[in-house]
Amino acid sequence: MTATPTSSVLAANVGREGRGALGQVAQVATLVAITMGLLVLLLAVTGYDPATALRALARGAFGSWYAFTSATLVRAIPLALTGLAVALAFRAGLLNIGAEGQLLAGATATAAVLGASGAVPPLLSLPLALAAGMAAGALWAGIAALLRQRFGVLEVISTIMLNFVALYAVGWLVRGPLQEPTRIYPQSASLAKALQLPVLLPGTRLHLGVLLAVSLAVALWWWQRATAGGFRLRAVGMNPHAAATIGRVDVARVSLLAFLASGALAGLGGAVELTGVTYALYENLSPGYGYTAIAVALLARLNPVGVLGTAVLFGALQAGANAMQRDAGVPIALVNVVEAVLILLVIASDRLRGTRAEATA
Amino acid sequence: MSAPAASPSVLTLRGVHKRFGDVHALRDVTLEVRPGTVHALLGENGAGKSTLMRVAFGLVRPDAGTIVVSGSPMATPFTPLQAIARGIGMVHQHFTLVSAMTVAENVALGASGRYAPDVVAARIRDIGERTGLVLDPAARVSDLPVSAQQRCEIVKALARDVRVLILDEPTAVLAPDEAAALLQWVRHFADADPSHAVVLITHKLRDALAMADDITVLRRGQRVLCAAARECTEASLADAMLGPDERARALDEEVVPHMTSHDDSVGAHHEVVFADALDVRDTRGVMRVKRASFAVRTGEIVGVAAVEGSGQHELLRAVAGLLPTTSGRLRVPDDIAFVPEDRHRDALLLDASLTENLALRDAGTRRGRLPWAEFAQRTRDLLDQRDVRAASATVLARTLSGGNQQKFILARALDDAPPALVVENPTRGLDFRATAAVHDALRDARDAGIAILLYSSDLDEVLQLADRVLALHDGELRAVPRDRDIVGRAMLGAAS
Numbered sequence: 135m136t137a138t139p140t141s142s143v144l145a146a147n148v149g150r151e152g153r154g155a156l157g158q159v160a161q162v163a164t165l166v167a168i169t170m171g172l173l174v175l176l177l178a179v180t181g182y183d184p185a186t187a188l189r190a191l192a193r194g195a196f197g198s199w200y201a202f203t204s205a206t207l208v209r210a211i212p213l214a215l216t217g218l219a220v221a222l223a224f225r226a227g228l229l230n231i232g233a234e235g236q237l238l239a240g241a242t243a244t245a246a247v248l249g250a251s252g253a254v255p256p257l258l259s260l261p262l263a264l265a266a267g268m269a270a271g272a273l274w275a276g277i278a279a280l281l282r283q284r285f286g287v288l289e290v291i292s293t294i295m296l297n298f299v300a301l302y303a304v305g306w307l308v309r310g311p312l313q314e315p316t317r318i319y320p321q322s323a324s325l326a327k328a329l330q331l332p333v334l335l336p337g338t339r340l341h342l343g344v345l346l347a348v349s350l351a352v353a354l355w356w357w358q359r360a361t362a363g364g365f366r367l368r369a370v371g372m373n374p375h376a377a378a379t380i381g382r383v384d385v386a387r388v389s390l391l392a393f394l395a396s397g398a399l400a401g402l403g404g405a406v407e408l409t410g411v412t413y414a415l416y417e418n419l420s421p422g423y424g425y426t427a428i429a430v431a432l433l434a435r436l437n438p439v440g441v442l443g444t445a446v447l448f449g450a451l452q453a454g455a456n457a458m459q460r461d462a463g464v465p466i467a468l469v470n471v472v473e474a475v476l477i478l479l480v481i482a483s484d485r486l487r488g489t490r491a492e493a494t495a
Numbered sequence: 496m497s498a499p500a501a502s503p504s505v506l507t508l509r510g511v512h513k514r515f516g517d518v519h520a521l522r523d524v525t526l527e528v529r530p531g532t533v534h535a536l537l538g539e540n541g542a543g544k545s546t547l548m549r550v551a552f553g554l555v556r557p558d559a560g561t562i563v564v565s566g567s568p569m570a571t572p573f574t575p576l577q578a579i580a581r582g583i584g585m586v587h588q589h590f591t592l593v594s595a596m597t598v599a600e601n602v603a604l605g606a607s608g609r610y611a612p613d614v615v616a617a618r619i620r621d622i623g624e625r626t627g628l629v630l631d632p633a634a635r636v637s638d639l640p641v642s643a644q645q646r647c648e649i650v651k652a653l654a655r656d657v658r659v660l661i662l663d664e665p666t667a668v669l670a671p672d673e674a675a676a677l678l679q680w681v682r683h684f685a686d687a688d689p690s691h692a693v694v695l696i697t698h699k700l701r702d703a704l705a706m707a708d709d710i711t712v713l714r715r716g717q718r719v720l721c722a723a724a725r726e727c728t729e730a731s732l733a734d735a736m737l738g739p740d741e742r743a744r745a746l747d748e749e750v751v752p753h754m755t756s757h758d759d760s761v762g763a764h765h766e767v768v769f770a771d772a773l774d775v776r777d778t779r780g781v782m783r784v785k786r787a788s789f790a791v792r793t794g795e796i797v798g799v800a801a802v803e804g805s806g807q808h809e810l811l812r813a814v815a816g817l818l819p820t821t822s823g824r825l826r827v828p829d830d831i832a833f834v835p836e837d838r839h840r841d842a843l844l845l846d847a848s849l850t851e852n853l854a855l856r857d858a859g860t861r862r863g864r865l866p867w868a869e870f871a872q873r874t875r876d877l878l879d880q881r882d883v884r885a886a887s888a889t890v891l892a893r894t895l896s897g898g899n900q901q902k903f904i905l906a907r908a909l910d911d912a913p914p915a916l917v918v919e920n921p922t923r924g925l926d927f928r929a930t931a932a933v934h935d936a937l938r939d940a941r942d943a944g945i946a947i948l949l950y951s952s953d954l955d956e957v958l959q960l961a962d963r964v965l966a967l968h969d970g971e972l973r974a975v976p977r978d979r980d981i982v983g984r985a986m987l988g989a990a991s
Contacts, residue, residue, distance in 0.1 A: 362861035365851070369858055372844045379817060379833065379841040380907075381858035 158435055165433070165479045166447065173472050177464065187462040194457020195450035204339035205456070208411060210442075210449030212237065212423040214347040215403030217430030217441040218354060219271075219396045225358065225436050226392035227371035232278060232293025233400040234424025235300035236271040240401025241408040242304055243270030245312060245322045245415035248329050256328040263329075264405045271401015272394040274300065279393035283386060289393075297424070305417045312415060321416035331410035341410035347442065350399070354438040367392055400424060421452070429477045448473065503566060505530045505692045506583065506659050511550055511560030513543075513716075520546045521557070522716045528659065528709075531689045533681055535703035535724070536696045538713035539736055539926035544696045545588075547713065548661045551694075552585040553578040564659075565690075576605075582690075584657030586648040588664045592636045599632035602651050615654075622653050626687075627680060641803070642673040660684065661694045666702060672802075672987070678706045698736075698926060700729050712736055737927055766790040767915045767946035768814060768831075773823035775806070775813040783809040786823065787972040789965055791915065791946040796937065798961025799950040799972075800986045806970040807950045808919075814948055815917045828915055832908035836920035838897070842904045845893040849885060850874045852892050853907055873910065881906035882932065898929025905936050915946040922956065934960060954983060 177184040195206050216233040223230035244267040251259040278296060281287035305320070307313075314323040331341040358364035369377040370388045377383040403423065412419050426448055433447070434440030455469035506528040513521040521543045528534045538544045549555040551562060553573045562569045564581045575585070592601050599615045616632035623629040628646045636644060645665065652660060662681070666674035681693050685708075697703055703710050703724065710727055712720035712735040720727075720735040768791040775784035783806035791797045801807045812818040813825065815833035835841035844852055853874045854865060874888035883903045885895055892900060901921065908916060921937065922930040937960060941947055951957050957964060958979055966975045966985035975985045 360864050360867075362858065362863060362865050365854060365861075365865055366858050368847075369844060369851075369855055372846055373840075375841045376844055376855065377858065379835050381855045382816075383859040 158437075158440070161483065162433055162440075162444070165476060165483060168479060169472055169476045172475055173468070176468060176471065180468075182462060182464050187458050187464045190458045190461035190464075191451075191454035193454075193461070195454035197457075200338060201453065201457075203335060205453035206446065206450045207344060208339050208341070208449075209452050210445040211341075211343040211347050211410070212403045212407045212420065213426055213430050213448050214351065214442055214445035215343075215406060216400045216424045216427035217434065217445050218347075218351060218438055219399035219403070220427045221431035221434065221436040221438060221441055222354065222367075222399065223392060223396035224431060225371045226367045226389060226396075227374065228389060228392055228396070229288075229290045230275065230278070230293050230393065230396050231290055231428065232275065232296050232424070233396075233403070233427045234420060234422065235293065235297035236274045236397045236400035237404035237407070237420055237424045238297075238300040238304050239274035239397075240267035240271040240404030241412075241415055241419055242300075242307060242312070242404075243267050243401070244405040244408050248325060248409070249312065249323060256326075260329060260331070260409065263409065264402060267401045267405025267408075268398040269401070271404065272398040274401070275393045275397025276390075279390050282393075283390065301417065304415065304419070308416055314414070319416075321414045323414065325409065325413040329409065330413055331406065339411070341406075343406035343410045346402070346406060347445075350402075351438045351442050358438065400427075426452075426473060429473050429480075432477060432480045503530070504528055504563070505565055505690065506551060506694070507561075507563040508547065508551055509561045509563070511547065511562075512558045513546060513550065513555060514558055520716050521550070524560075524713065524716070524718050526551075526711055526718070526721075528692045528694055530692055531685055532708035533685045533693045533695055533706055535707035535710045536694055536713065537698060537700070537703055537710060537732060537736055539698065539928065542713040542736070543716040544713055545663055548585060548663065548694060548696060551578070552583060552661060554585075579652075579655050579657060582656065582658040583661070584652030584655065584659070585661040586645065586652065586663065586665065590644050590648055592644055592647060592651075594635075594637040596636060597632065598630050598634050598636060598639075598647050598650075601636055601647060602632075602654050604651075606655075618654055619650060622650050626653065626684065628653070642669055642677075645669070645677070658688075658690045659692045659694070661696070663696045664698075665695070666697070666699065669803075674702075678702060682706055700732050703727075703732065704729065714738060733927075764792040764794060766792050766826075767828060768948060769824070769826040770814070771824040773813070773825050774821040775809045775818060776821050777809050777818075782821070783970050784813070784967075784972070785970045788823075789972060789974070791948050793914075793946050794941060794944045795962040796941050796947040796949055796960050798957035798964045799948065799967055800954055800957045800964055800975075800982045801950065801967035802986055803952060805967045805986070807967050810967065810972070811917050811919050811948065811950055828913070830911070830913050831915045831917065832913040834904055834908050834916070834918040834921055836923055838900055838904060843892045843900060846891055848889045849878070849892060849895075849903065850888045852903070853877070853888075853910070856907055856910070877903070877906045877910060881936065896929075898925050898932070901925060901929060902932055902936070905933060909936070909940050909945070912943070913945065915948070916940060917948045919950050920952055921949070922951070922953075954979065954986070958982065 174184045174188070177187050194201060196202050216237055219233045219236065220230060244263045247263040247266040248259060251262070274296060275293070278289045278292040281292045282289050308320045308322055312322045314321060331343055334340045334342055334344060358368060366377070366381070366383050366388050369381055370383060370385050374385045378385050404420070407419060408415060430441055430444045430448055433444040451469055451472065455466045458464045459466050504527040508524065508526045511521050511524045524543070524547055526536070526547065536544045536548065546555055550557045550560070553575045556572045562571065564583060569577070569581065593604065596604070599612055599619060602619055603610050603615045619630055619632045628650050630643065630646055630650055636647060639647065649660065665677055669677060681695065685691050685693050695703070695707060704727060707724045710720070710722055710724050710732065711718060712732060714736060770790070771788050773784060773787040774782060777783050787810065789797070799807050799810065809818055813820050814827055815831060816827060817833065839845060844855060850867065850871045854870045871888050877883065878885055878888065881902055883906060884899045895903065905921065918937065922933050925933065937947060937949070949957065949960055958977060961977065964975055964977045964982050965972050966982055968986055973985065975982050
């Protein structure tokens with residue numbers, strides 16, 4: 135299995151590490167500023183008062199300690215985990231667009247394991263359920279990997295299609311095998327207190343998942359830079375032909391492992407969301423975290439530690455969007471537009487940078 | 496240096512300047528192409544040949560200068576489409592064909608109006624009859640050999656009534672007999688009509704002298720020579736291309752036909768690479784090498800001579816351990832090094848630092864943490880010792896010139912003194928200076944006792960470097976005396 139030229143180009147361009155961390159932060163800040171300018175313009179054009187709307191946005195995201203921890207950071211956790219999943223896959227030259235489906239698969243497996251683990255002590259069943267979530271996410275990504283290796287199906291297509299399969303599978307499960315005992319609501323039984331992820335800061339909704347996300351991000355960052363396995367992953371993403379010819383790297387194996395690891399990270403995102411926030415499985419468990427994850431990863435230039443920052447940024451945007459709708463009547467869709475514009479800006483700016491680098495080479 | 500005779504030119508570039516960032520790619524360059532002539536544009540890699548012609552074709556906007564076609568100036572900036580409309584066509588080194596489409600569809604591509612396959616096919620047949628560039632309009636481009644793809648590129652231009660053809664290194668991708676045929680065609684095309692002319696971008700002196708009427712030489716973006724071909728010699732052209740200092744050294748290499756044969760009495764010469772009745776299939780399962788038997792010993796260069804597509808690609812990869820062998824015996828050391836012909840595709844991580852590219856060498860087998868500090872030091876040592884011009888070990892591989900990239904790749908392959916080395920077209924696309932440096936490095940490696948298996952599509956290069964020669968024809972390998980005529984006949988499959 136070799137990566138498509140497009141994905142290699144993307145990994146090479148977006149993931150280019152040529153400039154220092156400070157320069158990258160400055161560039162991201164510029165892009166965000168441009169996007170916010172566009173948001174103001176959009177608000178004004180569509181007849182909202184930009185000042186009121188932006189005040190509401192800021193209040194919703196950062197207005198209070200509670201807003202920051204319980205709205206912004208709580209949303210940033212699944213964004214960070216799925217963002218890490220996407221960044222890892224892209225770094226290997228794999229366009230995994232299926233973090234959403236892998237997240238749902240993870241949440242489903244977690245709900246199933248916890249629902250069936252009646253007699254097992256929570257201290258054991260909770261880690262077990264998180265592991266099951268990771269395995270399910272890996273399995274879901276593994277389908278795409280198999281399709282790719284056996285039949286040459288592009289992962290861009292298969293992963294996005296598997297998102298819908300996962301979504302409707304959850305829809306069926308919560309009306310069938312996994313439905314709560316009263317059979318009234320289309321959702322699984324709510325988790326007992328003991329089976330929920332512990333809240334980290336009393337008085338907020340910030341749960342243990344934040345520590346998981348931070349430690350995984352740092353670990354992945356270190357692994358990619360320092361270890362042979364991480365270097366193989368990057369080499370395959372940059373140029374699978376050279377990795378195979380000069381490095382004698384087993385490209386198919388590295389790609390498969392990257393796919394599985396990416397799926398496992400997204401699956402963990404689902405497991406953590408279920409045990410930390412929703413406490414039950416239902417169709418709309420994720421407001422598209424797995425899709426926003428693509429923006430999170432790209433804006434972070436596929437840097438795992440950068441993902442933490444951009445996840446908080448998008449978490450804040452989503453938290454603020456809710457407040458903006460509540461207080462200023464601005465539809466949430468506007469924030470989706472902003473997210474999309476940011477993705478386009480990131481890709482365009484990298485393309486520009488790549489072209490310039492070639493012209494002066 | 497007298498200018499060519501003063502007949503009105505079909506294409507004139509006057510006082511062209513072009514800067515790319517800090518690089519002054521073209522400095523006040525003037526070029527006049529007379530009607531009915533072949534004009535060779537010579538220069539080392541990076542001398543500005545392609546850039547100048549891209550200016551003429553509207554692909555690069557010059558900072559200053561005028562372009563005059565058949566007496567009337569082009570309004571700058573102009574596009575390639577406008578250039579074609581004025582009769583200027585260019586065939587690039589890397590073809591611009593859509594490989595999934597047929598020849599007719601490629602020829603029609605870019606024209607306006609409805610696509611009528613019959614009309615286009617008739618046009619292609621007509622061009623074939625008139626010019627000898629015969630192509631099947633219904634053939635899919637991906638099924639065509641390289642020489643036919645090139646023909647398709649030229650026909651594409653001729654179908655748009657191009658009269659001035661710019662060919663960028665057209666023989667680089669061709670086998671020797673194909674190259675000779677193409678040059679013949681170029682001559683005929685120029686002679687056929689006084690409105691025709693050809694600009695031949697090349698760095699092969701012999702091609703220029705044999706085929707061109709006029710020769711212009713660029714060096715570092717400046718025109719250093721412009722004369723009628725009959726007034727030039729290989730020496731005067733090499734002088735102009737290289738500048739006086741480098742000439743002696745490069746020419747030395749060019750004219751010395753054979754290295755003195757390596758003395759067999761030196762050291763213990765044991766077989767490092769050994770093959771017996773070896774069969775190799777390509778990735779699609781087609782048998783490409785049949786019952787090959789040979790050995791490569793310590794301290795010798797064994798050269799493989801073959802025309803494109805004879806199985807050399809598969810043979811080299813099988814020896815390098817990258818392709819499984821079907822049957823027969825093959826004994827090679829585990830740490831055999833390989834230098835593939837396609838640098839950018841197979842040898843480099845262009846967007847990674849040189850240190851990371853060094854680390855790539857044994858990326859497949861390493862475990863745990865990588866010693867980056869050690870890699871960085873080794874890279875710095877290697878840059879110093881092997882004369883690789885790079886600002887530091889942290890620059891991206893992309894930023895090096897082709898010659899320095901190749902020197903780096905070779906140095907990396909030799910870094911931990913492997914017992915054997917497989918090299919494929921080691922100087923493809925390199926200029927004189929870089930070629931000489933690569934040759935020196937290969938000879939030094941040989942003298943240090945490394946067993947080297949070399950293939951080059953340039954027969955002269957094989958003869959220059961090899962101590963022994965193996966001719967490969969249609970998958971069948973046999974040892975031949977190191978004589979240009981015999982090797983040439985053997986690789987073409989002629990009975991000797």
